[in-house]
Amino acid sequence: MTREWWRGAVIYQIYPRSFRDTNADGIGDLKGILKGLDYVASLGVDGIWISPFFTSPMKDFGYDVADYCGIDPSFGDFDDFDAIIERSHALGLKVIIDQVYSHTSDEHAWFEESRQSRTNAKADWYVWADPKPDGSPPSNWQSVFGGSAWEWDGPRKQYYLHNFLKSQPDLNVHNPDVQNALLDAARFWLDRGVDGFRLDALNFSMHDPELRDNPPSGAPLETVTRPFDMQIKRFNQSHDDIPAFIERIRGVIDEYPGSFTVAEVGGPEPLAEMKAFTADGKRLDSAYNFDFLYAPELTGPRVKASLANWNGEPGEGWPSWAFSNHDAPRSTTRWSNADNFEEVARLSLLLLLSLRGNPIIYQGEELALPQGEVAFEDLQDPEAIANWPHTLGRDGARTPFPWSSHEPQAGFSNANQTWLKVDPAQATRAVDTQSDGKESALHYTRQLLALRRSLAPLLIGSSEILETDDDIVAFVRRAGDDAVLCAFNLGDRTLSWSPPVEFCDAQLVASEAIGEEHGRVLREMAPKSGYWAVKKGS
Structure with missing residues (x-):
């Protein structure tokens, strides 16, 4: 492959x-x-x-x-x-x-230079802006960590932008x-x-x-x-x-x-x-x-x-x-x-x-x-x-x-x-x-x-979502003639679900345990459970 x-x-x-x-x-x-x-x-x-x-x-x-x-x-x-x-x-x-x-x-050397003046070699390496006429920040932008995304800087007499901490000035x-x-x-x-x-x-x-x-x-x-x-x-x-x-x-x-x-x-x-x-x-x-x-x-x-x-x-x-x-x-x-x-x-x-x-x-x-x-x-x-x-x-x-x-x-x-x-x-x-x-x-x-490493459909295969009730999620991964059915019950109660006909004889290879003989695909799915079922091509 x-x-x-x-x-x-x-x-x-x-x-x-x-x-x-x-x-x-x-x-x-x-x-x-x-x-x-x-x-x-x-x-x-x-x-x-x-x-x-x-x-x-x-x-x-x-x-x-x-x-x-x-x-x-x-x-x-x-x-x-x-x-x-x-x-x-x-x-x-x-x-x-x-x-x-x-x-x-x-504390980056670029910022330390940039903040010294409006004319130095790195003056425009960060996002600087003048205050509004009333002295307030240039815009209403807010920081991820709370408060204005603008911080006043005395040496430049301008605000600089920081979308995160005020100690993290934004690069231009x-x-x-x-x-x-x-x-x-x-x-x-x-x-x-x-x-x-x-x-x-x-x-x-x-x-x-x-x-x-x-x-x-x-x-x-x-x-x-x-x-x-x-x-x-x-x-x-x-x-x-x-x-x-x-x-x-x-x-x-x-x-x-x-x-x-x-x-x-x-x-x-x-x-x-x-x-x-x-x-x-x-x-x-x-x-x-x-x-x-x-x-x-x-x-x-x-x-x-x-x-x-x-x-x-x-x-x-x-x-x-x-x-x-x-x-x-x-x-x-x-x-x-x-x-x-x-x-x-x-x-x-x-x-x-x-x-x-x-x-x-x-x-x-x-x-x-x-x-x-x-x-x-x-x-x-x-x-x-x-x-x-x-x-x-x-x-x-x-x-x-x-x-x-x-x-x-x-x-x-x-x-x-x-x-x-x-x-x-x-x-x-x-x-x-x-x-x-x-x-x-x-x-x-x-x-x-x-197990996943041995199954090409799970590495590079396409993905087809199947029609199911809300708590059941099922999709098919395909690569070449091989396919893996991935089915999950995300709900809090046991649910019945019938897989597509092509997977009726598929081999169950993973559920709550791996490496054991699991038999055929499940139609009764316990709450908070899932499985992989493999169908090999001819």
Whole structure:
């Protein structure tokens, strides 16, 4: 089977601060990633995505970059990174890293120069604007983290734009010199051996130069946690010139055959941008799907609508899917209760690995970790602190990875204190407790990934949604003469469902367990359950 390595690949996301600490400072590091690579490879994934490790004051934990071509000392150095590349490739793993093109840290040398005057060489590298005659900000745009997206700067006597923290000034990516500098940074890492990029917050990278006010969204105050949600983000992001910049990115990527790009495109209605950013094979390879990351429930209509949006039409990009990540509360906690946690964890993984596209597994998902419990006084995330107690926040998804149930700090660190506390409930699900257990979530993950790798329809096949009742989701993946029926009962009661006639004699290969003789397809589906049934061609 000939295909690009990334098409249908399973990517494992590593959040470096929380993965493994080797120098006892309580913070995960690059040597910790190196130490954990054999474990990651043993899962059966195809590549890793490493969240930011660049030079940064860490006010947004690495997404505030102070040097695109530097490594923060808290994580290690270039020898450590080069060792990760070498070992990953030896294990057959590709390496993807983040690129943050919409903003930098206010400690970046570019911003420090830009703010000095209105005439210096980098004066127009960030989004600067004069106040209104009454001294108020240039527009009504709101920051993701709350409050105005404009911050007054004394040296320039102007406001600068920050869609996120005020310490994260927005780059003026309309400026060709800024684009050139960002593309140079991309080449730096590609030359270093990385296999591609996740492009963070890409739809925030360009604004409306006229600085027009955003219209209200109409969202009632009682339904939102921040003023940002009370606007339609028409002018502070999503400018029509972004695709042209993306084509420049693609030009650089094409200098390095085999490289992969996936865009993060957030927002309440991101589909049109996701399609535009991945259109016609001349922009990015994939877009990172947000349909499930913040969903409070996993429902049939939601899954069906998401699948229908990516059905392989001509010119359509390749989707990527995630149910959890470093920004979103873990799906196991969002979608389950105490009575059905284990069933939902297995169902979620089976569904994620069924979808046409690239599944992205967040560290700990293979262990069925619940959302970590973090007390208010222990919070580190500025968003969680600002919105307490109205959201689960991001820290609960970033608690240290549990390697050992019997070692201090769950084997994550030898430090007396870690940057976020280890959650005892997660420690009971540590790698060592699950490695030999045939009924464990970890064993299930390894078996399911191995099975998926052997089924071409699940890697590259088309996807056909079947007509079903709301709580039943069923679709057929096809490649050549082979087909896999993927069926799920997302409801809370047993349901009867008849599969298509062509699958009446299909072999059931995965449900709540893998590697056993399952017999024929099921017509009675237990709540929170699913299965794969294989029909081989002649």
